[in-house]
Amino acid sequence: MERIIGDLGNKKGQKLLLSIGGVHGNETSGVIALERVFDFIEKEKIDLNGRFVGLRGNIAALKSGRRFIDKDMNRVWDDETIKKAIKNAEQVSEYAELKEIFEVFQKLQFNQYPDRVFLDLHTTSAENGIFIMVEELETTGYIVEKIHAPMVLGLHKGLLNTSIPYMHMHGFTSLAFEAGKIGSFQSVHNHEMIIWQVLCFAGFIDWKDVPLQIQNYNYLSEKTAHLPKKMILEYCHHIHPKDEFQMKPGYKNFDKIEKGEVVARDSKGEIKAPVDGFMLMPLYQPEGSDGFFIVKEMEG
Ligand SMILES: [Zn+2]
Known part of the structure; x- marks a missing residue:
């Protein structure tokens, strides 16, 4: 290579x-x-x-x-x-x-x-x-x-x-x-x-x-075609290996998320979405330092 x-x-x-x-x-x-x-x-x-x-x-x-x-x-x-x-x-x-x-x-x-x-x-x-x-x-x-x-x-x-x-x-x-x-x-x-x-x-x-x-x-x-053309980051959930972060199964990129929805859990318990928006890059692999992102449509 x-x-x-x-x-x-x-x-x-x-x-x-x-x-x-x-x-x-x-x-x-x-x-x-x-x-x-x-x-x-x-x-x-x-x-x-x-x-x-x-x-x-x-x-x-x-x-x-x-x-x-x-x-x-x-x-x-x-x-x-x-x-x-x-x-x-x-x-x-x-x-x-x-x-x-x-x-x-x-x-x-x-x-x-x-x-x-x-x-x-x-x-x-x-x-x-x-x-x-x-x-x-x-x-x-x-x-x-x-x-x-x-x-x-x-x-x-x-x-x-x-x-x-x-x-x-x-x-x-x-x-x-x-x-x-x-x-x-x-x-x-x-x-x-x-x-x-x-x-x-x-x-x-x-x-x-x-x-x-x-x-x-x-x-x-x-x-x-169904997605907004421009989106912007609203929230990012950083993780550490000791958090034992686990994404709730079944999320796809750009799934609609409501504030308060339980999206994952870790050693401290349930993790709720802090804002409305679209789910981005939910972590379904063992290695990674970000659990998930939430983006929203950008105005203008
Ligand atoms: Zn990559």
């Missing part, structure tokens, strides 16, 4: 699309989707208006099929931790991964591309988790407003030190895509769809270059 999945297109142009899959090692669909998209571009000799680079995230965790080995690799993206990671790469498995990723960044010299986009590919442990995560719409709107999936803003206030705000701070138009349930066949297609859409809406290709089966793929719009 190599770090770089693909590196194609015009290296001397204005544009860079950097996409990463498998930052969580049990979420393989982003990696598979990137492999397929790079294969197609190469085979069909599609001319890219810019440089497109795809990376594998947590290689050790991907090899063992786990979310992470020592530390959640999507909670370490701040300058201080990254500095520490590069210095102490042998202490923590994820630090070694980060060190390698930042070596790739250095070789890329991404500052030479004034127009740069970052796309992080994920899946969730509950059903129906198809959405785009952005910090703000000012810089990302020209891409994400066209994608047929709901947007969730403000999650960076609950999920600390993810790659999205970090890459935004480093001049990227920065978005993450949650493609559905971990391990589902559909989530690979959803990831392929989003990669092609971002390539198109960011001006790397024309829609006619996209494989026909992707052009005709309506799953995303059909599956998410």
Whole structure:
């Protein structure tokens, strides 16, 4: 398993699309989707208006099929931790991964591309988790407003030190895509769809270059049509292993939740939803530091 999945297109142009899959090692669909998209571009000799680079995230965790080995690799993206990671790469498995990723960044010299986009590919442990995560719409709107999936803003206030705000701070138009349930066949297609859409809406290709089966793929719009287009974080339930947190079975992403509804339990007893809204990312896997999120429709 190599770090770089693909590196194609015009290296001397204005544009860079950097996409990463498998930052969580049990979420393989982003990696598979990137492999397929790079294969197609190469085979069909599609001319890219810019440089497109795809990376594998947590290689050790991907090899063992786990979310992470020592530390959640999507909670370490701040300058201080990254500095520490590069210095102490042998202490923590994820630090070694980060060190390698930042070596790739250095070789890329991404500052030479004034127009740069970052796309992080994920899946969730509950059903129906198809959405785009952005910090703000000012810089990302020209891409994400066209994608047929709901947007969730403000999650960076609950999920600390993810790659999205970090890459935004480093001049990227920065978005993450949650493609559905971990391990589902559909989530690979959803990831392929989003990669092609971002390539198109960011001006790397024309829609006619996209494989026909992707052009005709309506799953995303059909599956998410009933949801508000823009949502924002209302509440985030952080957990510790000693809490013995247990989500009540049966919640899917975007289920409607009423204030006071019992949604989970832990060693202290029942956990009730503190606000009305939509359930997001209820935790149905052993590893994770967030029990669930509640989002609401955004006005305007
Ligand atoms: Zn993930």
